[in-house]
Amino acid sequence: MAEQTQILLEQADLGRTIGRMAHEIIEKTGSPGDLVLIGIRSRGVHLARRLARKIEDIAKLAPPVGVVDVTPYRDDRTQEEARAAVGAFEAQVAVDEKTVVLIDDVIYRGRTIRAAMEAVERLGQPKRILVAVLIDRGARELPIRADIIGKNFAAQDGQRVNVLLEESDGVDRVTLAHWQRRGGD
Amino acid sequence: MRNLISIADLTNDEIEEIFSLADGADKLRTDRSASGQIMATLFYEPSTRTRLSFESAMQRLGGSVISCSDMKASSTAKGETIADTAKVVSSYADVLVVRHNWDGAVQAMAEHAEVPVINAGDGSHEHPTQTLCDLYTLRREKGDLKGLTVVVCGDLKNGRTIHSLVYALARFGANVVTLAATGMELPQYVIDRLEREYDYAMGPVASDDLSAVVTETDALYLTPKQPHQLALFTQVDKVIQARLNTMASGLRYDAFYMTRKQKERMKDGSAANSYPTIGPDFLNEKRFQNTVVMHPLPRVDELSPEVDKDWRGIYFKQAAYGVPVRMALLKFLFDQRSVTPSASSKETGAYRDSLSSGSKCRNLNCVTLKESVSTQRRMELYFADEIGVLISRCGYCDHRFKVELIGHVKSKRYCAYDIAFAETVRAWMRHGELAVFDSIKEAEELGYEPYKTGPQRVLMEEAEISAALADVSEQILRDCQDMDRLTIVGVRSVGSRLAQRIAGEIETRLKRKPELGEIEIYGSGNELKRIPPADPDAGPLNLKDREVILVDDVIFTGRTVKSALSIIFRSGRPKSVRLAVLIDRGHREIPVKPNYVGKNIPSSENERVRVRLHELEQGEQDQAVIYSIVNPIDDVETLARNEERAALS
Numbered sequence: 001m002a003e004q005t006q007i008l009l010e011q012a013d014l015g016r017t018i019g020r021m022a023h024e025i026i027e028k029t030g031s032p033g034d035l036v037l038i039g040i041r042s043r044g045v046h047l048a049r050r051l052a053r054k055i056e057d058i059a060k061l062a063p064p065v066g067v068v069d070v071t072p073y074r075d076d077r078t079q080e081e082a083r084a085a086v087g088a089f090e091a092q093v094a095v096d097e098k099t100v101v102l103i104d105d106v107i108y109r110g111r112t113i114r115a116a117m118e119a120v121e122r123l124g125q126p127k128r129i130l131v132a133v134l135i136d137r138g139a140r141e142l143p144i145r146a147d148i149i150g151k152n153f154a155a156q157d158g159q160r161v162n163v164l165l166e167e168s169d170g171v172d173r174v175t176l177a178h179w180q181r182r183g184g185d
Numbered sequence: 186m187r188n189l190i191s192i193a194d195l196t197n198d199e200i201e202e203i204f205s206l207a208d209g210a211d212k213l214r215t216d217r218s219a220s221g222q223i224m225a226t227l228f229y230e231p232s233t234r235t236r237l238s239f240e241s242a243m244q245r246l247g248g249s250v251i252s253c254s255d256m257k258a259s260s261t262a263k264g265e266t267i268a269d270t271a272k273v274v275s276s277y278a279d280v281l282v283v284r285h286n287w288d289g290a291v292q293a294m295a296e297h298a299e300v301p302v303i304n305a306g307d308g309s310h311e312h313p314t315q316t317l318c319d320l321y322t323l324r325r326e327k328g329d330l331k332g333l334t335v336v337v338c339g340d341l342k343n344g345r346t347i348h349s350l351v352y353a354l355a356r357f358g359a360n361v362v363t364l365a366a367t368g369m370e371l372p373q374y375v376i377d378r379l380e381r382e383y384d385y386a387m388g389p390v391a392s393d394d395l396s397a398v399v400t401e402t403d404a405l406y407l408t409p410k411q412p413h414q415l416a417l418f419t420q421v422d423k424v425i426q427a428r429l430n431t432m433a434s435g436l437r438y439d440a441f442y443m444t445r446k447q448k449e450r451m452k453d454g455s456a457a458n459s460y461p462t463i464g465p466d467f468l469n470e471k472r473f474q475n476t477v478v479m480h481p482l483p484r485v486d487e488l489s490p491e492v493d494k495d496w497r498g499i500y501f502k503q504a505a506y507g508v509p510v511r512m513a514l515l516k517f518l519f520d521q522r523s524v525t526p527s528a529s530s531k532e533t534g535a536y537r538d539s540l541s542s543g544s545k546c547r548n549l550n551c552v553t554l555k556e557s558v559s560t561q562r563r564m565e566l567y568f569a570d571e572i573g574v575l576i577s578r579c580g581y582c583d584h585r586f587k588v589e590l591i592g593h594v595k596s597k598r599y600c601a602y603d604i605a606f607a608e609t610v611r612a613w614m615r616h617g618e619l620a621v622f623d624s625i626k627e628a629e630e631l632g633y634e635p636y637k638t639g640p641q642r643v644l645m646e647e648a649e650i651s652a653a654l655a656d657v658s659e660q661i662l663r664d665c666q667d668m669d670r671l672t673i674v675g676v677r678s679v680g681s682r683l684a685q686r687i688a689g690e691i692e693t694r695l696k697r698k699p700e701l702g703e704i705e706i707y708g709s710g711n712e713l714k715r716i717p718p719a720d721p722d723a724g725p726l727n728l729k730d731r732e733v734i735l736v737d738d739v740i741f742t743g744r745t746v747k748s749a750l751s752i753i754f755r756s757g758r759p760k761s762v763r764l765a766v767l768i769d770r771g772h773r774e775i776p777v778k779p780n781y782v783g784k785n786i787p788s789s790e791n792e793r794v795r796v797r798l799h800e801l802e803q804g805e806q807d808q809a810v811i812y813s814i815v816n817p818i819d820d821v822e823t824l825a826r827n828e829e830r831a832a833l834s
Contacts, residue, residue: 094370102776113776114750122549131776143735143746143764145778 008135008153008161009174017150018047021132022054024148028130029099035063036098036126040070040116044104046167047134051103066093066123068102070115096124101148105163107133110144135174137161187518188295189303191583192313192349193382197356199517204321206513213509218516219248225278226252227270228305229285234482235305235315238507239282242515245508251278267552268297268559275299280518283307289552289581293559301518308550309343310582315481316349318510319442320357322503326477327439330357334437337361338461339444339487342369346481347444351375355383362438366460374585377576381569438473443480443487464489468497479503544588544621546579553581566614566621573607577621592620592633599628600636603818625793626745627707630678635793637820639813644786644794647807650767653783654683657765658690660781661734670760672700672731674713676749680704680737681716682798683767687736702726704735706748713756729757738796740766743775750777768809770794786811 009017029035032055039048048065056062102116113131120129132148137155155161155176164173188194195203206213224243226236240250253259267285271294274281281302283291288308295302306312320330327333335354341347341363351361351371361379363371379385443463467473468491478492480500492498544564546553553560563580566588575588591610592599595618602610613619622628645653665671673691675684681703692698701716715726735749746764753762765781770788788794788811796809 096373114754117747117775118751125547128774129776141761142750143762143777143780145776147776 004178006176007173008176009151011172014134014172014174017134018050019054021134021148021150022051022058025051025101025130025132026055026059028147029101029128032059032061032063034097034099034127036066036093036095036100037063038066038068038093038095038100038102038116038120040068040102040104040112042168043163043165044102046165047105048103049167051132064093066095068116068119070112070119094124095120095126098126099128099130100126101130101132103132105133105165106135106137106161107131107144107146108137108139108161110140110142113144113146114142134163135161187521188301189313189514189518190292190295190307191304191311192316192353194313200317200320200353203317203510203513203517204324206516207321207506207509210509213512213516214245216512216516217247218519219243219246222248222280222519223278224248224250224280224282225274226250226282226305227256227274227284228252229256229283229290230306232284232305234504234507235284235312236282238511239303239305239314241508242511246512246515246519248279248515266556266559267294268556270294271298271302280515285552286550287552287555288548288550288584289560289579290555292581293552293556296561297559303514303518306345308582309345309348311349312345313349314511314514315346316353317514318503318506319346319350319479319481320353321506321510322479322499323440323477325502325506326499330354330359332358332360333439334360334362335440335442336364336438337442337444338364339366340369341365341371341444344444347371347442348375350442351379352383355379355385361385364461372584374578374583377569377585378583381567438476440477440479441467441473443478443484445481445484445487460487462487462489463492465491468492468495473497544577544586544623546582546584547586547623548579548582548584551579551582551584553579564621566619568607568611573604575602575607575610588621590622590625590628592622592628592631594618594620597633598636599625599633600814601816601818603816605818605821624707624744629795630707635814636817637815638793639815641810641812643808644768644811645784645809650783650796650807650809653767654686655690657781657783658687658694661687661763661765662691662694664763664780665732667732668695668697668699670730670732671734672702672726672728673734673736674702674704674728674749674753675716676735676737676745677703677705677707678801679796679798682800683738683765683796684734684736685716687734687765700726700731702728704749704752706745706752712752727757728753728759731759733759733762734765735762736765738766739768739770739794740764740777740779741770741772741794743773743777746777747775767796768794784809789813 025035026032035055037048037052039045045065045067048067052063052065100120102113102120104112104116107113117129120126130147131145133146134150136146136149136152138152139155139157151174153161153176158178160177162175162177164171164175166172222243224239226239228236236252240252243250259265267290271281275298279300281294281298281300282305283294283302284305285291285294285307288310291302291304291307304311304313306315323333323335324330333354337347337351342365352375354361365371441463443461463478467478475497477497477499478488480488480503482500482504484500488498488500493501545562546564548554553562560581564577565580566575566577568574569576575591576585577588578585588602590599591602591606593613599620599622610619620628620631620633622631622633673684673688675681684701684703688699688701703714703716705712705714713726713728715723733753735746735753737745737749740746750762753759763780764777766779767783769779769782769785771785772788772790786794792811792813794809794811797805798807799805
């Protein structure tokens with residue numbers, strides 16, 4: 001159970017951060033016409049939709065948004081479980097020859113992103129894959145990097161970064177809680 | 186008797202013959218063509234209709250059926266390959282009916298079976314017998330197939346029934362309108378095949394004409410923000426095109442072919458809402474008064490109940506034709522048993538891949554990747570058009586890829602493909618001297634050198650390489666949490682040598698040897714193994730719960746690392762993977778980042794960085810070098826410029 005909670009980002013910070021990330025995505029990917037955003041379920045999807053709106057405001061072109069659920073690809077599931085899960089993509093997008101930006105709320109051990117890359121590969125052959133996350137909390141277990149980062153925060157092992165978003169939690173806020181870790185990112 | 190893997194295995198005349206057999210249902214009822222024969226149904230995926238109608242058809246023809254209620258619970262669960270299953274079951278039955286979740290798996294099984302094999306659906310590739318039922322239904326309802334306009338709706342990407350159906354419609358001269366759900370458009374390889382083999386192209390129809398399908402009624406639900414892609418594919422045939430052009434009131438739609446809304450693929454509300462559906466508005470629309478509605482079933486909610494009661498909803502009829510059509514097909518195949526199949530190679534003129542080529546299929550659901558031991562590497566090369574775009578096609582799953590790197594087998598040189606070399610490449614093909622690669626790294630692994638290189642510059646000498654490796658080894662030891670779990674894995678071939686050297690460094694420091702392995706990304710062999718000489722008692726390399734250090738010489742786009750990670754994770758869930766490289770040259774296309782880098786070297790994209798080690802290059806010293814690659818096309822252009830200049834002066 002949570003012992004204590006500390007606020008990392010307030011609503012206004014979150015809005016500014018997402019705005020800056022949208023600019024950075026445009027800057028790093030060049031032509032917005034080739035851009036595809038893929039949100040990782042579930043908060044990554046809300047972030048992807050927000051980023052797509054911001055990008056539309058800036059570049060006058062809304063990138064398509066795909067949704068991926070990586071649970072069937074996660075390496076901590078057994079082969080049998082993985083086989084039983086059908087179709088990781090809930091909203092498919094064409095990725096061939098596109099610049100794909102994978103979007104998640106928090107990057108931690110890197111396993112979710114690796115699984116998402118695997119799922120994208122099943123969709124087609126993108127020109128490039130980048131990763132955008134709201135919070136990079138460090139402590140990677142795989143050689144995966146985030147290209148666009150909202151905020152770096154080196155969290156301790158027993159701490160938990162909670163990203164709360166209006167769409168799912170009724171409020172925009174990022175908090176840090178001392179939590180008993182239950183595994184996973 | 187012969188195999189039926191693709192709808193292309195039957196000629197139009199043969200399909201007509203099967204249909205006339207199905208028409209004589211009364212005669213079929215007393216037919217005993219399959220008497221004394223046994224059919225084995227092997228279904229690796231669930232099925233009700235296809236399987237039951239096959240079994241019913243076989244028994245009605247006097248034959249009998251054996252089957253395994255769940256292939257996943259059979260010896261497959263014990264790790265039997267599909268090749269072995271096909272061989273074994275061949276001795277129990279006279280014909281195999283197979284459904285599998287991998288693209289091309291039925292083709293692979295047919296190559297190992299000693300009896301004929303019928304495809305009852307393979308991955309998202311083909312489902313020819315469903316197509317026979319669809320065509321038969323259409324012909325019964327609408328008469329001649331030529332000139333009909335059929336709208337295919339819904340999931341056109343994953344639907345194997347759709348792929349077989351559009352090829353068949355094209356062969357019979359019907360027009361095909363595609364109305365895809367968002368993100369589920371017809372795959373490019375299917376469109377390519379329509380264009381190349383059936384002379385189909387996007388039709389010359391005003392966009393208003395097509396959008397009328399969706400705007401004149403609310404029958405087909407559309408979200409305004411994500412317009413569906415509508416396209417008409419039609420034969421490049423003057424008569425048909427002229428007719429299309431003169432149709433004042435737009436196209437006449439003969440049939441709507443809906444596919445199942447795959448709910449499991451879209452839990453997301455918005456995606457589900459944008460799936461096309463047919464409802465009462467459709468039925469009331471005058472334009473559609475003669476348009477029949479088809480569906481391969483099972484359906485979810487893409488057809489409203491009103492359609493069931495209307496004469497135009499013919500999907501239950503379509504399902505009912507399943508047995509007579511399959512009876513007719515079986516009778517046709519059994520009667521032909523003694524006849525050797527006509528040499529109707531659909532790929533005549535195409536170059537058959539030889540061992541010289543390194544290219545492999547990139548469709549991750551292809552049987553060649555899922556179970557390479559049951560397949561032979563077979564990519565077919567052909568020119569897509571007169572311009573000279575070179576395509577390689579997988580002989581199992583039919584996916585097609587543009588060729589970007591080619592090599593000459595005799596001179597062992599590689600270069601980027603350009604349409605300017607089409608003639609040269611044709612000649613190489615004829616003489617079996619053409620090789621194709623997926624990446625420069627692959628070409629180099631297979632011993633090919635660039636066609637021509639610019640001046641070479643030395644980046645690291647022997648002493649610097651040793652110092653860098655010592656440094657990297659030191660850092661690895663510092664970060665390592667548990668020496669007993671450490672496994673050093675090199676990417677073949679230079680990465681493996683570097684991994685061995687790092688292991689040597691660690692051994693001198695700790696007086697014990699870390700576990701050593703090798704990943705082979707290019708090549709047909711074992712993708713993960715111990716580096717010889719390994720302890721014979723050690724057993725196969727298992728990376729589960731290991732602290733893996735992945736070693737490669739140069740990191741560039743990051744694609745090699747991504748492939749290596751996939752291989753590592755297939756072998757089990759490692760505790761961690763850290764990446765060590767001698768040189769990081771930038772230009773990443775995949776979000777991977779090395780943990781240990783010997784040296785960072787800025788480079789431009791058309792340069793190559795090579796690490797040469799004395800273990801691999803005889804008599805040479807260790808060295809890292811950089812040079813630019815000159816492609817022949819640059820030479821051709823320089824030559825042209827020089828000639829121009831000479832002409833001007």
